[in-house]
Amino acid sequence: MTTNGNVAAACLALAASxxxxxxxxxxxxxxxxxxxxxxxxxxxxxxxxxxxxxxxxFRQPIRAASPSRxxxxxxxxxxxxxxxxxxLGTLPVAQAGAGLFSAPIWVLLLSAMLFGTRLGGLQLLxxxxxxxxxxxxxxxxxxxxxxxxxxxxxxxxxxxxxMLLTRHICASETALTMAVGIFLVIxxxxxxxxxxxxxxxxxxxxxxxxxxxxVTPSPRFLxxxxxxxxxxxxxxxxxAQAYRIGTPAFVSVFEYSFLVFxxxxxxxxWGVAATSLAWAGIAVITxxxxxxxxxQKRET
Numbered sequence: 120m121t122t123n124g125n126v127a128a129a130c131l132a133l134a135a136s137x138x139x140x141x142x143x144x145x146x147x148x149x150x151x152x153x154x155x156x157x158x159x160x161x162x163x164x165x166x167x168x169x170x171x172x173x174x175x176x177f178r179q180p181i182r183a184a185s186p187s188r189x190x191x192x193x194x195x196x197x198x199x200x201x202x203x204x205x206x207l208g209t210l211p212v213a214q215a216g217a218g219l220f221s222a223p224i225w226v227l228l229l230s231a232m233l234f235g236t237r238l239g240g241l242q243l244l245x246x247x248x249x250x251x252x253x254x255x256x257x258x259x260x261x262x263x264x265x266x267x268x269x270x271x272x273x274x275x276x277x278x279x280x281x282m283l284l285t286r287h288i289c290a291s292e293t294a295l296t297m298a299v300g301i302f303l304v305i306x307x308x309x310x311x312x313x314x315x316x317x318x319x320x321x322x323x324x325x326x327x328x329x330x331x332x333x334v335t336p337s338p339r340f341l342x343x344x345x346x347x348x349x350x351x352x353x354x355x356x357x358x359a360q361a362y363r364i365g366t367p368a369f370v371s372v373f374e375y376s377f378l379v380f381x382x383x384x385x386x387x388x389w390g391v392a393a394t395s396l397a398w399a400g401i402a403v404i405t406x407x408x409x410x411x412x413x414x415q416k417r418e419t
Contacts, residue, residue, distance in 0.1 A: 218271020
């Protein structure tokens with residue numbers, strides 16, 4: 120992997136994080152209109168035609184080079200994302216987010232166990248520091264930890280595994296193809312879960328976000344979901360391309376920038392200022408990313 124490839128991958132990961140952290144600010148508004156599974160189903164329904172249209176406009180192939188490998192990667196990433204959203208129904212965002220951002224640690228461990236990747240002690244320290252900075256920023260409450268807290272960690276495991284597979288077995292797939300794979304899986308799972316919660320006895324159209332049954336879509340819901348789909352299509356394609364051309368352990372550090380952008384968007388959009396500990400976490404995350412970049416340049 121060349122230095123230029125990793126630099127480009129880092130820029131793509133930063134752009135994806137900025138977009139995702141922006142659109143995630145509006146998930147609360149979506150939850151006031153419909154449930155999680157209806158939201159995911161409609162988002163996939165909007166995203167897939169956009170992806171197919173983009174493939175035609177840019178003349179990019181969308182057929183999978185290896186359907187079985189793409190299916191494995193799509194299942195891993197989609198499982199991680201859906202577990203994360205499910206955890207949000209029972210845990211505070213801070214705990215769920217802290218678990219999801221364990222993904223770079225899983226990338227490191229799985230790289231060593233499955234693909235024989237050798238990373239130096241300084242690289243390991245940089246990744247651990249990035250995770251520590253994420254915890255400083257998210258500030259999970261240790262006294263509230265329980266069995267359900269394992270859900271976000273499982274999300275981080277599956278998401279990290281999927282990103283690792285992107286580089287090792289899906290490098291020949293286009294970013295659009297990988298994005299289609301994710302939305303197909305998420306849309307299929309969401310349709311099944313929506314049918315389950317809507318047809319089960321005691322179905323509640325005003326229940327919690329996680330288990331809410333089908334409701335008639337409002338214009339506000341459709342507009343917010345289309346906005347989410349557009350942003351997600353762009354961001355998912357960017358991060359897929361980043362992991363396709365960059366070293367997974369290197370790219371994963373830059374995904375921590377999601378937390379930095381989340382604080383910035385929260386302040387710019389809603390006037391919510393981050394605490395001193397949160398800003399300290401941002402500094403640690405930034406330092407870890409720069410350290411990983413310098414270490415990677417030294418090896419290439």
